[in-house]
Amino acid sequence: MVYAVISLAVMGAVFGVILAVAGKKFAVEVDPRIEAIQKILPGANCGSCGYPGCSGYAEAIVLGGAGMSLCPVCGSDVAQNIAQIMGASVDEKTSQRNVAQLMCAGSTGKAKPLYKYEGIQDCKAVALQYKGPKVCNYGCFGLGTCVASCPFCAITMGEDGLPVIDREACTGCGVCVRECPQQVLQLAPVGQLVHVRCSNKDKGKDAKAACEVACIKCKICEKNCPEGAIKVVGDLGSSIAVIDYEKCTNCGICVEKCPTKVIEKQEPVDKEGCRNTDEIAAEASTGCALCGACKE
C-alpha cells in the first residue's frame, strides 16, 4: 500500500516534469487566431479566395497579411469578424452577394445544332470539336461541366439542355465561371434581376441564323432604357448588349422591347445577403474524416 502510493506518486511527478519540460521546450507556436478564423470561414474549400482551401486562407490572413474580405462566399459580417480577430478594420463589402448567371438562352430547339455529339459529357472536351455542337460559337454547350464543378451543388442541368442555377444556394464563389470553356457564366449581384441572355458577338444576321434567341444588335434596348444602363458595346461584328449593373433599376422596359426576347427578368430571391457560413459548412462537409487529429 505504501509502495503503491510512493511509486505512483513518483511516476506522476516524473511524468509531470517530462511533460512540463516538453511543453516548454517544444511548444509549437500555433497562432490561435488561425484556428479562430478557420472556424468562421465556411469550410467548403472551394478555393475562390485564391488560397488552397479555407485553412490555407486563414493562415494567409494571419501569417501572410492576406486581405480579410477575399472570401466571396462569406458576407461582410464574416469579414468583420475576421477583422475583429485580427484587431483591424475592414472596408465595408457590398452586402449583396454575387450569384452566377448564364448568359445564354440557346436551349435545345432554339439554338441551331451543328452536329450530333457523342462522347464524354464534358464541355471542355466538346470544345475541341468545331467549337462545340451548336452553330453559335459563343453559347452554352450544355454538357454540364459547371454542374460538376459547383462545390455547393447549386447548378443542375435543365431539361432544355441549359444549366439552371439555384440562386438561393449559389454562393458566388465563381468556380463555375472559371471552369466554363465558353465563358458564358458570369457573376452578378443577386439583386440584379435583368440580364442579357446572350453572348453572341457576331453580326445580327449571323447571330439570328445561329439561334432564335440571339442578341441581334438592334439597339432597341439601348434606345428605350430610361437610365441609359444598357448599351450595345464593341465594334461592328464583335458587339453585344451589356447592362451596367450600377445603373440598372430592374425596370424591365428593355425586357418588353427586345424583339428576340433575349433580355430576361428574374424573380427576386428571398435572401439577398450572404449565406450563413455554418449552413454552407454543413452542406459541404463530409462528416468526420476520422483523421484521428481530434483525439490529440
Added chain:
Amino acid sequence: MRDISIIVISAVLINNIVLSQFLGICPFLGVSKKVSSAVGMGLAVTFVLTFAGMITWFVQQFVLIPLEIEYLQTIAFILVIASLVQFVEMVVKKTSPDLYKALGVYLPLITTNCAVLGVSILNIQKTYGFLDSVVNSFANAIGFTLALVLMAGIRERLEDADIPASLKGLPISLITAALMSIAFMGFTGLI
C-alpha cells in the same frame, strides 16, 4: 524461450492485432485513406510499440513485481507510454529531423492507440521473457502496419468505386475489414 518465429507468424498473420484482436481500430480506420500516410503511421507505431514493449516489461519486472503492486499495471503502463511518446517525440525532433518529418504528425496520435497499451499488457499476461516481449511487440506492430497499408491500398481503389451513399466512408471500410479478416482466416492453424 518460445520459438520466436511462432510469435512472429502468430502476431502478424494469425492473430493479427487489427483483424482478429481488434486493437488499434481507430487509427486503422482513420489513417488508412492514403498509402503514404498509412506507411508513416505504421512506422511510427512500430517505433513506439517496440519501445513500449521493452520499457513496460522492465517496469513490470523490476518495479511492479518486486514491490508487489502488480495491480497498478494499467495506470503505470499508461503513464509510461504517455511519457514515452512525449520523450520519443522530443528525441526524434532533436536527433533526426527527417524522421521527425516522416513520423511527427503521427506520434501524438499514438498515446491513445489502444494497440500500444494492449500489446504491453498482453506481453505480461502471456508471461513472455524480455526478448519475446520485444519480438512480440515488434511483430504486432508489423501486423498493424500490414493491415493498415493493405487497407489504405484498397481504400485508394475504392475512391473510384461507385459505392452506395449510405455505405460510403466508415461502413464500407468496416465491411472491407471484415472481408480482409475472412481472408486472414486462411492463416489459422499455421504454426
Added chain:
Amino acid sequence: MRDVLKLGAFLLIVAGIAGLGLGYVNSLTAPVILAQEEENKISGFQEVYSQAEEIKDESAKYLPDGADGIVREVNVAYQKGTPAGVIYMVEPKGYGGEIQMLVAFDIATKEITAIKVLSNKETPGLGAKCGEEFFSERFQNKSAEGVLELVKQEPVGDNQVMAITAATITSKAVVEGVNTAREHFVSNFL
C-alpha cells in the same frame, strides 16, 4: 523551473491519492480474488477425481526438469495417506493455441476417471466444442495402458475415441494431451 516543480508536485499529489485509493481497493479485493482462484482449482480437481481426501501438487517431484513438454502439473490425490489417483494438467497445442486441460487417472483401476478442458482458444462452434461434456465423456473409463487412437467413425476398439466432427486437429490435440499424461502416469505410478 519553478513552474515545472509546481506541476510535478501537483501530479505527485494526484497520483499519490490515486495510489492510496487503489491500494485500499486492492486490499479489499485481493483476498476475494485469491480465494476464488483457489476454489476454482479445487472444484476442477473434484470434477475429474471426486474421491480424493487430499490433493497435493507434486510437480516438483514428478517433473524433475520443470514443466518441460506439455505436462504442466502433476497433482496426486491421496486417500488414507496413500496415493489413489493422479490429476495432470497438460497443455497440448491445438488449432488456435494451447488447450489447458486436466486428465485424471485412478491408480487402482488403471483407468482415466475423467478429463476436463479448462481453457481453449479453438474456433467457436467447432474446436471449442472440446470443452463440452459430450466429448470429454468419450475419454471416461478408457484404460490407461493402451495408446488412445483417434478415429472418425464410431469407435470399434476399446482404445479408440471418436473425433469432433470437422475439428480433427483439436481432437487430435486433446488425445495427444491425454496420451502424454497417460505415458507419464504409466511410467511413474504403475
Added chain:
Amino acid sequence: MNNQGNLLTVTPSPHLHSSNSIPAAMRDVIIALIPAFIASVYFFRISAVLVVVTCIVTAVVCEMAAQKLMKREVTVNDYSAVITGLLLALTLPATVPLWVAAIGAAVAIIIGKQLFGGLGNNIFNPALIGRAFLLASWPVATTGWVTPIDGVSTATPLGIIKESLGSELPNLTDMFIGNIAGCLGETSALALLLGALYLIYKKHIDWRIPTGYLATVFAITAVVGMTKGQGLSYPVFHLFAGGLMLGAFFMATDWVTTPVTKKGRVVFGIGCGLITVLIRLKGGYPEGVCYSILLMNTLAPLIDRYTKDRVFGGGKSHA
C-alpha cells in the same frame, strides 16, 4: 449536298470498336465452365445440379434485388451474377444443404459485390467471399465430402494428407479425370483444363497469373517432394488436388480483383502459389486456394501501385 440536311455525328477518335463486351466475355467464361459442370453432374448426379441451380438462381435474384433497392440499373444481363453463382457452386461439396448454398450466393453477391458498387468495383472475388463465409459459418455443412457416383462419405485427397487418417490416396489418373472426393468443380482437372484452354484461346485470361500460380506450386512442392523422397508424383498430386486448377484458371484470373499491370499479374500468381502451398503444408486448412486468392486480392491494389510498367521510351511511372 450535306446529305439531305441530316446532322452528322461528331465524336472524338477512335471510330472503330472491337466486338469485345462484358456480357460476351462473361458468356465465354460460362461456356468454359460447362465441361466442369458436366463432370460434376456425372460424378455427383442430381445433387450437383441442385446445388448449381440454387446458387445461380439465388445470385441472379440477389443481384436484381440489390440493384433495385439501391435504385441502380439492373445489370443481370451481363451474366456476371451467373458466373459468381456457378463458381460458388463449383467450390461447394455435393452434400451441402441447399439453404447454405443459397446464403453463400447471397453473401457473395450482396456483401462481396453490390455493397462495393457492383461489377468492377469489388475488391474481392465474390464467389470466394461466399465460399469463405460459408466455410467459417457452417464448417461441417461445407466440408461433407463424398466419393463420386456412389456418394460414400470420405475425405478429399488433401484432407487425407493433412489429417493422415487412415484412407488411401487415390491415384493420379483418377485425380486428373476427377474420380475423387471434393467440391463439385474441383474434382476433374481435365474438365477444367478444357475450359481454361477455351478461355486462353479466346484471350479472356492472361497466361501470366495461372502460369505463375501453377509454376510456383509445382516448384515448391517438387522441392518438398524431393526431401520426402516422393519424386515427381508429389508435385503432380498437388497440381491436380483440391481447387488449384479451378482457382488458377477461373478465380485468380478474375479481371476485377487482380492487378492490371503485367508484372503485377506475375507477382499475383506467384503470391497465390506461395500462400496456397503454405496453407496446404503448414496451415490448419487442408486446402488454401480460396484463401490464397482472397489474400492476394487484398494485396492487388498495392501490387498495382508498386509494379508500374516501364513506359515506352524509358521512364518509370510514379505511384
Added chain:
Amino acid sequence: MNLAKTFSKGIINENPLFRLMLGMCPALAITTSVENGIGMGMAFTAVLLASNVVVSLLRRIIPESIRIPCFIVVIASFVTITEMVMHAYAPALFESLGIFIPLIVVNCIILGRAEAFASKNGLVPSVMDALGMGLGYTLALVTVSAVREVLGAGTFLGIPIIGLIDNPALVMILPPGGFIALGCILALLNKMQQKKAQSN
C-alpha cells in the same frame, strides 16, 4: 442546455459508437454475446461516471497545462478499481472481457468527455452526461452484440432461439462478424438518417 437533453443526447444524437465513432475496439471485440455487451457497457459507464464526477469536482483546481495527464491518472485509477472489483465479484465476465477492461483507459470517449464536458461543467450535468453517454454506449454495444449473438450463436442472452440454434452462422461471432455487424448497422443508420433528411 437542460439536464434531460444532456442526458438524452448521448443516447441518439451523439451516440458515442454510432455517431461519434469512438470506442470501436471493444465494440468489435467483446460483442460476441449480449452478456458481454452489457457487462462492458456497465464497466464503461462506471468508469465514465466516476471520472466525470472527479474531473468535474476538481475542474477548478487542476492546472491547465497538466490537465490531460491528471485526467489520465484519474481515469486509469477508476479503470483499475473497476478491474479489481470485477475480478473479485464477476470473475466469468472478467475472463471474457479480458484485456478490454484495462483498455477502457485508452477509450477516447472517456478522455473526450472529461476534456470536453466534465472539465467545463458542474457536478450534476457531468453526472447526467456520463449516464447518458454510458447508456448510449451500452445500448450500442447491446445492439451490435445482439446481432452477433443471435446470428452467430443462435441465442439471445444465452437463451436458444428456435430455428437458429441448430445452424448459426458461426462467422458472426468470429472476428469478421464484428466488422460485418458494425458496418451494416452503421450503413442502416446512415440510410435512416438520409431518409429523415429527405423527408424534412
Added chain:
Amino acid sequence: MKKGTFKGGVHLPGYKDMTQGLGIVTAVIPDKVYIPLSQHIGAPCSPIVQVGEEVKKGQKIGEGKGFVTAPVHASVSGKVVAIETREHPGGNFVPCIVIENDRREEWEKTIKPRSNPQDLSPEEIRKIVFEAGIVGMGGATFPAHVKYSPVEGKKAEVVVLNGVECEPYITSDHRLMLEKAERVVAGLQYIMKSVDCSKGVIGIEDNKPDAIEVMEKAASGVPGIEVMSLPEKYPQGSEKQLIYSCTGREVPVGGLPLAVGVVVSNVGTSVAVAEAIEEGKPLIERILTLNGDGVKSPANYSVRVGTLFSDLIEQSGGYTGEIEKIIAGGPMMGKTVYTDSVPVIKGSSGVVVYKKKEQEVFKERDCVRCARCVDGCPQFLEPTTLMKLAKRQQWEEAEKNYALNCIECGSCEYVCPARIPLLQYIRRAKQEITAINRAKANK
C-alpha cells in the same frame, strides 16, 4: 527481309478489300478549290495573294514565319475569289483561300524539271523540300524540311519510310507503292542524302505482299535500301512503334526520332520529295482513299489539295443512304467532320463514310479492370488509371503517370469491353496538363 514488331497494340479488321485492288483514279478537278492556310503543324500561313488576283497552278499563295512552317500553293490556276474562315478537317475553323478554277491548268512558270537532281547538296534538297511545302503525308503534317535538318550532336543513321498503313479502310499508300515504286525509292534516296546517311528501310505490313514484292524489286540494286515486312498490327504506322519495329530502337520519352538516329517519313512524302526535286512540283496533289459503307463506289483518288470531300463523294456516285459520320482520315485516328464541304489537305490520306445503322447503343460501364487497355497500349501506359485520374481531375497525378506520352492511337478504347471512352479521358488530361504547364511557363 527481316520481321520485327513492337510490343502491345491490337489487331484490327482491315476493311481494305474494297479499295486495295483499285488503281489510282485522277479525281475530277473542281470548279473551286478551298486551300486552308493551315495544313501543317505550327502557326498558320498568311496569305500572300489578294482577293481578285489571278494565280497559276503551283504558285505560292501563303507562307508562314519561322522555321517550323510550310508554304501553301495554288492547286489550280484561276482567280482568288475569297479568303474566308471555313471548317477544316482537323476539327476547327481555319482561314482558306478560295480559288475559282479557270480550267487552263497553267503551271507557274518557275516550275520545270530539274536537269541535275543527282548533284544537289543536302542544303539544296532541304530548300527545295521547304519551298515545295512538303509536310508529313501520313497525317501528322509535320513540315518535312525540319525533319531533314541536322540537329547539333545528333546523327541520322537510318531513314525509315513508313509504308505500313495500319489504319483500316485506307489504301492510298498501298496503291502509291504499287504504282509509284520507283518514285518512292528515288525520294528515299534524296532524303537519305539530305540527312547524310547511307541506310534506308522501307517498312511495310505483311498484309500487302504485292507492295512488298514491288518495292523489293524497285529497291534491288539500290545500295543501302532494304524493304522490311512487318507483321500486321495496329499502330505499327505510329512513328515510335515503327522505329522500334524496324530498328529495335526506342525513342526516349519526350524525345524525337533523331535522338536514336532515325528519320521517319511516309512513303507519300517520299514521292512528293522526289517530284519536287526532279520535276520542281510543289505539293498540290495527293493520293486519297474514299471508303466506307456510306459511299457507293469506294476508290483511290489522286486529288488536288483544296478539293471538297463532297466533290469526291459525288464522283463516287454519292452516298448509299443516310449517313452517320464522315471521318477525315482513318477510323482509328481520323477526325469526324460535321459537313462534307471540307477540303482535302496535304495530310488527308483518306475519307471514310459510315452509313447510319440501327446499331445497339453501347453504354459506358464501370471499368472491370480487365487490363486489355494496358496490354494493348503500345506506349505501355495504363489507360484505365489515367481515365480514373482524369475523372477525379487529378491532372498532376496523370502527368506523373505519363499521360503526355499517349500517342492517341485509340487501341485502348478499341479493345475496352466496358466501352469506356478511355482516349477521350486521356485527351482531357493532356489538355489540362498542357494548360497547366503553359500557365507555369508563363509565370
